[in-house]
Amino acid sequence: MRADRLLSLLLLLQNRGRMTAPELAAELEVSVRTVYRDVEALGASGVPVHADRGPAGGYRLMDGYRTRLTGLTDAQAGSLFLAGAPGPAEELGLGADLAAAQLKLRAALPVELAARAERIRARFHLDAPAWFRDADPVPHLGRIARAVWDQNVLHAHYRRPAGPVRRELHPLGLVLKGGIWYLVARSGEGLRTYRVGRFLAVDVLADTFERPDDFVLAAHWAESSGRLQAALNPRIARLRVSPRGRSLLTMRFGAAGTRALAAAEAAGEEADADGWIRVDLTVETTSVAAGDLLGLGTEVEVLGPPELRRALAETAAALANMYG
Numbered sequence: 001m002r003a004d005r006l007l008s009l010l011l012l013l014q015n016r017g018r019m020t021a022p023e024l025a026a027e028l029e030v031s032v033r034t035v036y037r038d039v040e041a042l043g044a045s046g047v048p049v050h051a052d053r054g055p056a057g058g059y060r061l062m063d064g065y066r067t068r069l070t071g072l073t074d075a076q077a078g079s080l081f082l083a084g085a086p087g088p089a090e091e092l093g094l095g096a097d098l099a100a101a102q103l104k105l106r107a108a109l110p111v112e113l114a115a116r117a118e119r120i121r122a123r124f125h126l127d128a129p130a131w132f133r134d135a136d137p138v139p140h141l142g143r144i145a146r147a148v149w150d151q152n153v154l155h156a157h158y159r160r161p162a163g164p165v166r167r168e169l170h171p172l173g174l175v176l177k178g179g180i181w182y183l184v185a186r187s188g189e190g191l192r193t194y195r196v197g198r199f200l201a202v203d204v205l206a207d208t209f210e211r212p213d214d215f216v217l218a219a220h221w222a223e224s225s226g227r228l229q230a231a232l233n234p235r236i237a238r239l240r241v242s243p244r245g246r247s248l249l250t251m252r253f254g255a256a257g258t259r260a261l262a263a264a265e266a267a268g269e270e271a272d273a274d275g276w277i278r279v280d281l282t283v284e285t286t287s288v289a290a291g292d293l294l295g296l297g298t299e300v301e302v303l304g305p306p307e308l309r310r311a312l313a314e315t316a317a318a319l320a321n322m323y324g
Contacts, residue, residue, distance in 0.1 A: 146204065260280060
């Protein structure tokens, strides 16, 4: 804790300039006496902290003194924001920069903090893609990322279900969602989201564009994701689920399956003589729900709505006819 507080004190003086002991104590939430001891510890470690006397006095660092992270380059410093996602960093062309930045950062940390960082690295790992789903090939991601950074106009050839189109885009940001890269860009049609794996060709033009002052990538993504979820018009499927089907339901439908089972339990839903229970599951469109529920085989029976039950019956009949 003290090493963390000393670093905070040093950064406060570096970023704000002269500060009094009471001001530092308020920021660090410690006593003034603790600040005195910490300033002495910084001085003993070689940090040039000066104490100015008088009404306008306080502590300050020697002019020109700044902490350094052993020569991080711009790319290496930027890559640290992807430290928890080495796969995406590699896709963006920052894999080597990330590795070099982590080495330099570990070299700059005190022994205790370096050991803690190593423990975190050894115990936590982020794997973005979903199970049994390969990530999209994204051969154009590097060029798109550079265009986003440099605010270059893109001339793109994009594959849509209705057929490929060509667009001139102002790329505003990249988002990694469920292992899939998306580009948020402005075109003649307004702000749109494009799946990066569907770009057939990308040309980075020398022309640049002005980034909208009021555009915030995270806020835009949250808003557009909310609109998409609302547009999907989720509906409720009434199911009869076997004992084995309960575990399959959570595996197949994730949080929605877990909520359905929890709601059934809270409502006092009782199993029948064979152990089957009835649950209400939130699903998307009929076609999507039918495809997902077919994966549960005979461990789930759809009771309603009628169009969903009919869709499964028709598909099951077609499969029986195909396989004789």
